[in-house]
């Protein structure tokens with residue numbers, strides 16, 4: 209997940225203060241050095257998206273760690289085309305809450321990035337490819353689980369996606385299914401500095417318009433043809449104002465393709481592709497209805513225009529129940545004397561979108577505060593935030609799970 213500084217963090221009024229749980233805080237502090245060791249181990253297994261060997265090695269390592277915490281583990285095969293399995297771990301307790309924790313083990317860095325930027329600690333920062341996004345999130349999950357007792361939850365399900373960075377096409381439905389029936393989903397994407405929680409992520413969609421005309425010799429009988437390229441130009445003209453601008457629905461045509469591009473033939477098939485970003489499934493539906501209405505009647509007689517809007521990754525929009533999770537998290541931070549902000553919506557997408565399709569409340573950005581995601585050599589996490597991040601997750605699980 210990439211976070212830009214464009215979105216200002218909104219700091220809301222602080223909730224009422226209570227004393228932190230001293231024993232939990234002491235345990236979180238004692239656990240923190242082991243988080244650094246885990247970060248080193250995770251960073252040292254390169255797991256670029258599509259790296260079958262690395263993703264499998266990381267799954268084996270994480271399976272061992274989760275089994276040592278008392279979980280049973282399972283590898284779920286995603287849809288064809290996805291490299292790596294979804295690692296699912298389950299823990300049973302004696303409490304009441306059923307929670308799903310999600311993170312991902314793939315990174316945007318291909319093999320070799322580690323040699324250029326090895327794991328290292330410099331002052332309060334630990335550096336390495338993918339250390340914030342999302343190896344820090346996985347480390348928080350592992351070490352927060354170590355702070356819990358059986359009475360803190362009824363069931364915990366942990367899902368570690370091998371393919372988040374390329375859009376979770378083959379794994380998203382698994383995450384939605386795992387979320388169904390749970391009381392809450394905790395998502396461990398990294399946070400920024402200052403630390404914030406997200407009230408929304410963007411949905412990503414592909415818009416495909418297929419224009420079918422009729423081929424004819426361009427020099428001898430062009431009038432017998434129906435020019436799909438000319439109709440495509442009309443489609444662009446009729447839809448260019450569907451982009452609503454910064455902070456709103458974004459829609460832009462990005463690719464035009466022809467099946468048989470030949471200069472002396474009137475083209476009979478053209479496909480236009482566009483990139484659509486939306487804030488909710490309803491907004492995607494509205495867009496679909498809008499563009500379909502505008503293109504219902506082709507400009508050229510005899511042309512056929514087919515519109516398709518494919519949802520790649522659904523948006524996450526905090527529901528009232530999700531907002532209550534955010535307020536809970538902010539209250540836990542306030543007990544520690546710390547503050548955590550709230551971002552309204554971020555331009556990228558995360559698996560929170562798939563989780564939220566279940567209707568279960570989701571809280572996003574419980575990983576480590578970091579910087580430089582998706583940039584190469586400069587990705588780091590803030591180690592001095594580790595105790596409060598562990599405390600936050602463990603206390604959140606206790607409040608929801610007991």
Ligand SMILES: [Zn+2]
Pocket residue numbers: 209210312341342372397398
């Ligand atoms: Zn991520």
